[in-house]
Amino acid sequence: MFGGDLHTVVAVSAMVTLAMCYVRFAAWRLRPGLPRLCAFTPVLSVLPLLPLTFRAIHARAISGLFLAWLAEFKLLLLATGQGPLHPSLPFPAFVFVASGPVRLRDVNQTDKTQKSSGISLMAYAVMAALFATIVSLYQFKEQMHQHFLLTCYVLQVYLSMELILGASATAARALLGMELEPTFDRPYLATSLRDFWGRRWNVSVPAVLRPCVYSPMRALIGGGRGGAAMAVLATFLVSGLMHEWMFYYITLQPPTGEATTYFVLQGACTVVESWWASHKGWWRPPRMAATPLTLAFATITGIWLLLPPLVRSGAASEGIAECEAIVAFVWDLFSLRRLLALVIVTFLVACTNYFRKGRSAQHIFQ
Template sequence: MDSEIKNLIKVWFTVVASLCYCYYIVARIPRGMIRLLFLLPILYLFTMLPCNINSINLRGPTAFFLGPLSPPPQKLLHFISIACLPIKLKQDPPLNTKNNKNPSHKNTPKSQNPTKVSRSILLVMKALFLAMIIRAYDNRPNLHPYVILTLYCCHIYLAVEIVLALATAPVQAIFGWNLIVTNVLRPSVYIPVCRFSAHLIGPRWASLPAITSAFLVSGLSHEVIYFYFTRVHPTWEVTWFFVLHDIYTVIEVVVKKAVTDKWQLHRAISRPLTVGFVAVASGWLFFPQLIKNGVDIKVIEEYSILIDFVKVNLSLQLPLDKS
């Protein structure tokens, strides 16, 4: 674990140094082929850096955060935050809006902000649930495979939520940023494809190729993440997972456009169907590539190693009572 932490520090030190190079040198080169040539080594470096980390629990978040570079803002710290974290600058409403005239919106102390308090409580609850799931893995030999898959689904969801919250909380507290990971595909893929398709097939059906493009890009992005997890050639199962979701989403859009508001399923029916579809597709296409390569076992083993590492270091830090 000591060596892995050192590798993690080296990787992120290299990332910060590379971003400083982009901020001070590449950003001052006029847009065009010359800037791209100066930027290509950094793009290649960011692709290879996660491979220097052996721990899956450390390599996965590192690969996820090293995303595309963005235009540099005025401050270096802002640029590093945007490039390394799934956040964007928070846009404050104009001063002359009605909301700002409302006294309830004026000078609310941070300590009295119920939203931040509720988020903190929710984060603690998620951490507790994740700890319970990790503890439940001790009984894996006695659990049904479907129960294990359910635990894996909850594990991934909770782990991603906690990592994102912990990674973005300091920057949000200092600068006021919004999480962007949940809607990154809409401005980068969906909207451009939708606008282009509107000129070819009309605005009514322009959303269909846009939806397909977004799902396809998401599938290919997950293949890259899976490669960092497994370090084996892709089997394209996770891509088909998103293609399957694309097919059913397109069918749903077409049906809704055809029937308009004349008929629709009640939420009591549509929501269980959606959850059931995602659960079946996950067991069929999302998890097999990870399970076949033993990623789930390695992740669970790393938690035990991490716990032992923390216990040993805590015991070394605590003063010994020799009396």
């Protein structure tokens, strides 16, 4: 299933590396503004096409997020002299920062990161076990209630993103001493929609939407609550349109508008929530109730608007099959390793016994 995509990974990685080499050179030579934007146009045109070269759904979705969304927005920021990219960055760091949710390690946070690494490893181990359990349950999907099956699928998507980006963080840390931006910050603890979307869920996306959409809209419309509300709605609208593009990578079918509707609805409710929170004397739910209410609203509306396009197109079933193949591959890999370890241990024990017997025989004859 993934064999053909291994060659595509190499080819796409080479193309992205060459493209970022050109971007870095152009950024060195040209001042921010229209000259840089014109120079970046060929790269901005090619990056959204690269995810379509993959056959696996997960490969298209992940590369789409990295290249067609985050990289595009970061290059637009670089064209205006903003954002995390700068041509003075070492070339490997420039490529990683430009093509993924990567930031340089903060020296002041190094000790904190090291102290929390054990907890993170334990958390990822639990997530991996939960992911494998959910995938193993899919063999009984014909007997499952539809709502339970959809809930399992939502959890699987979340765990997939956590595990894949966690593995990428480990690779970036080991190779370049870099840290990935915290893609998720315990979204299951969110106490409001503002907390969920702005600080906990897929944090790398708000990190580029804020300077690309929210701040320019706020400056254009003006200050005050009305300007902030319009900027929030515009940000969620752009997020919805970009999710339509991500859904196209997954389903390879024309957009349906359901993803845009979902995020516009989330934006409108976030604005209402902010307006309500601005009145200090008004009632607010306690934390024990706010968290389940927030998660229930985001999940139920997501099942209503986000999952149907995936189910209708057959992408959900294909994604489940890919996850089952991944789990089976990992299980076979560990089984093979256990077999090899058993063979090696048996061989070492046999050699030890042989030499012991040889030494005993020599002692007798002496």
